[in-house]
Amino acid sequence: MSSFEDADTEETVTCLQMTVYHPGHQQNGIFQSIRFFNREKLLSSEVVKFGRNSNTCHYMFRDKQVSRVQFSLQLFKKFDSSVLSFEIKNMSKKTNLIVDNKELGYLNKMDLPHKCLVRFGDYQFLMEKKDGESLEFFEIEFSLSTRPLLQENNWLPQKHIPECGSYSSCSTQNNSPIEMGENEW
Amino acid sequence: MDVQCPALLGQRWLGAPEVGKNVWAQAITEECLPPPTPVCLCSVFLRLSSMERPLTVLRVSLHHPTPGPATFANVPPQLEHDTSPLLVGRGPDAHLRLQLPRLSRRHLSLEPYLEKGGARLAFNLKVLSRKGYVWVNGLTLRFLEQMPLSTVNRVAFSGMQMVVHIEGGTSLEAFVCCFQLSPSPLIYRLQAEETDEWEIIPQKQPPSGSGKQAPGHLGFLDSPSQPRPGGAPEIQLQREPPDGALC
Numbered sequence: 001m002s003s004f005e006d007a008d009t010e011e012t013v014t015c016l017q018m019t020v021y022h023p024g025h026q027q028n029g030i031f032q033s034i035r036f037f038n039r040e041k042l043l044s045s046e047v048v049k050f051g052r053n054s055n056t057c058h059y060m061f062r063d064k065q066v067s068r069v070q071f072s073l074q075l076f077k078k079f080d081s082s083v084l085s086f087e088i089k090n091m092s093k094k095t096n097l098i099v100d101n102k103e104l105g106y107l108n109k110m111d112l113p114h115k116c117l118v119r120f121g122d123y124q125f126l127m128e129k130k131d132g133e134s135l136e137f138f139e140i141e142f143s144l145s146t147r148p149l150l151q152e153n154n155w156l157p158q159k160h161i162p163e164c165g166s167y168s169s170c171s172t173q174n175n176s177p178i179e180m181g182e183n184e185w
Numbered sequence: 186m187d188v189q190c191p192a193l194l195g196q197r198w199l200g201a202p203e204v205g206k207n208v209w210a211q212a213i214t215e216e217c218l219p220p221p222t223p224v225c226l227c228s229v230f231l232r233l234s235s236m237e238r239p240l241t242v243l244r245v246s247l248h249h250p251t252p253g254p255a256t257f258a259n260v261p262p263q264l265e266h267d268t269s270p271l272l273v274g275r276g277p278d279a280h281l282r283l284q285l286p287r288l289s290r291r292h293l294s295l296e297p298y299l300e301k302g303g304a305r306l307a308f309n310l311k312v313l314s315r316k317g318y319v320w321v322n323g324l325t326l327r328f329l330e331q332m333p334l335s336t337v338n339r340v341a342f343s344g345m346q347m348v349v350h351i352e353g354g355t356s357l358e359a360f361v362c363c364f365q366l367s368p369s370p371l372i373y374r375l376q377a378e379e380t381d382e383w384e385i386i387p388q389k390q391p392p393s394g395s396g397k398q399a400p401g402h403l404g405f406l407d408s409p410s411q412p413r414p415g416g417a418p419e420i421q422l423q424r425e426p427p428d429g430a431l432c
Contacts, residue, residue, distance in 0.1 A: 044329060045291065045313045047270065076311065077329040084329065089298060107268060107299035107306075107357060135328060136315075 012132035013139050014075070014084050015039065019126040021145040022063075031144065033060040039139045044084065047074045048140065049091070059142075065121060067092035073112070075138055083131045084138065086112035095120045117149060124149040239354035240265070240361045241306045243295070245281075248346040248367040255284040257366055264362045268306075270294035271362070274313070281362070287343040289314035295334070295349075297360055305353035306360055308334040317343055339372045346371045 025031050033054070042048060042058075051057040053068040061070070069091040075084045089109035090097035097104040098119040104110060118125040126149045132138070249256055259282035266280060273281040276290030291313040297306040311331035312319045319326045320341040326332060340347040348371045354360070 075329060076331050077327075079330060105299065105301075107297065108301055109298050 011134040011136075013041070013134045013137050014044075014132040015130040015139040015141060016073070016086060017128045017130065017141050017143065019143045019145050019149060021124040021147065021149045022122055023148070024122070025144070028063065030061050030063040030066075032062050034142050036142050036144050039141045041137050041139050044075050044134070044136055044138050047072050051091070059140075061123075066123075067094060070095070070120060071097050071118075077135070082133075084135065086127075086129060088112045088118065092120070119150075238356035238358075240356045240359055241297075241354040242352040243308070243360060243362045244350040244352065245362055245364050246348040246350075246367050246371055247283075247364060248369065248371045249285070249344055250370070251344070253284065258284060260364050260366075262364060264364070265359055266362065267359050268297050268357065270296040270311070272313075281364075283345060285343050285345065287317065288345070289317055292317060292342060293319050293340075299357070304355060306357065308351060310334055310338075310340065314342075341372060348372070 020031065020034070022030055046058075048059070049057040049069050049072045050059045050061070051069040051071075052061060052063065052066040054060045056069055071091055072089045074087055074089075076087055077084055087109055088097070088099060088104070090104040090106055093106045097108075099110060100113065100116045102110060112127060112129070115126075115128040118127055124145075126145070247257065247260070264280065271281065272279045272291055272294050273283070274290050274292040275283060275285060275288040279291060293313055294311045296309045296311060298309060299305075300307050309331050310319070310321055310326070310333075312326045312328055315328050320339075321332055322335065322338055322340075324332065334349060334351060336351050338349040338351075340349060346367075
């Protein structure tokens with residue numbers, strides 16, 4: 001029999017596709033250490049750190065405004081689920097991490113939605129998970145966007161973006177008072 | 186040995202020690218204890234961090250029914266750890282190293298985090314072993330499954346029994362683990378139950394004046410069959426006939 005026929009069955013691998021944007025990436029070389037369009041295979045038990053410190057971070061941003069460890073991602077398995085999920089954790093004491101409309105402070109963490117926009121400072125990451133069968137490994141693939149992701153995806157169409165660049169958590173619900181007639185109670 | 190001075194317990198030492206002056210520790214003892222009373226400063230420093238905030242303390246009791254001579258050889262009495270996950274396993278990079286052949290090199294992790302709006306560290310237990318499983322508070326967790334820990338937690342894996350008691354502090358820089366070994370089983374019933382009755386065996390605290398322990402020596406907890414002097418056990422529980430301890 002050929003080796004192809006004898007080989008172990010390959011499993012598909014969970015892949016996290018990360019599209020990044022920063023307004024100054026071309027001038028400052030902040031993504032110099034990132035290999036774009038390359039699928040990197042990692043152990044599923046790995047805690048993947050992102051930040052400025054090359055000794056501790058798997059993915060490094062050459063930017064002094066980035067914390068030494070800005071945030072981390074790790075896989076976990078929900079009970080009674082056959083697929084893996086990601087969990088994101090803010091590791092920065094100075095900068096909050098915004099995942100869609102949710103703001104994470106230092107050491108706060110949350111399940112990463114299947115597709116979401118993650119922001120801190122001027123950085124924008126569109127993260128999308130492609131499910132796979134393997135529990136042993138997963139992959140991360142970076143791609144670069146030359147245009148802001150926030151507007152491109154119309155992520156927060158009704159949200160006012162403050163000039164200071166910091167975002168407070170908000171709800172998509174309409175919180176304004178509703179007029180009701182006397183007979184509507 | 187517990188510090189006998191109530192003024193010191195849980196208090197922050199506001200002044201930093203000065204280089205060249207070895208009177209800081211001496212000053213603590215002279216302040217409220219007659220010399221030459223020895224004081225174990227672990228009880229004081231345990232709750233201090235470089236930021237002068239009390240550290241969260243994980244009091245970890247360990248039991249194995251058939252420990253080998255090296256099973257607990259690498260377990261320190263106390264371990265201070267930063268906010269990265271604390272690894273438990275057989276491997277050299279494990280922070281809590283237990284020498285058990287059935288234990289994975291990285292068997293599980295205890296990861297600190299903050300709940301939204303919370304001020305004290307919470308902990309998440311995650312299974313890193315591909316082959317083994319971890320029983321936690323009545324639930325069986327497998328590879329990459331995880332769950333948040335409560336204030337008191339029963340954990341079992343590879344024949345090891347572990348009870349983790351979390352005492353919250355406000356420091357977000359680090360936490361401390363205090364390890365104690367138990368010659369007796371810590372957990373009797375391990376299956377998930379409908380009720381929330383505890384089956385943790387109350388551990389008698391070592392009596393005061395029992396003498397200083399040598400550095401690096403882990404204290405053994407006394408047998409739970411002996412009544413604890415001075416009052417009720419710290420943890421109220423219903424003691425049931427054992428179904429059979431975890432193997």
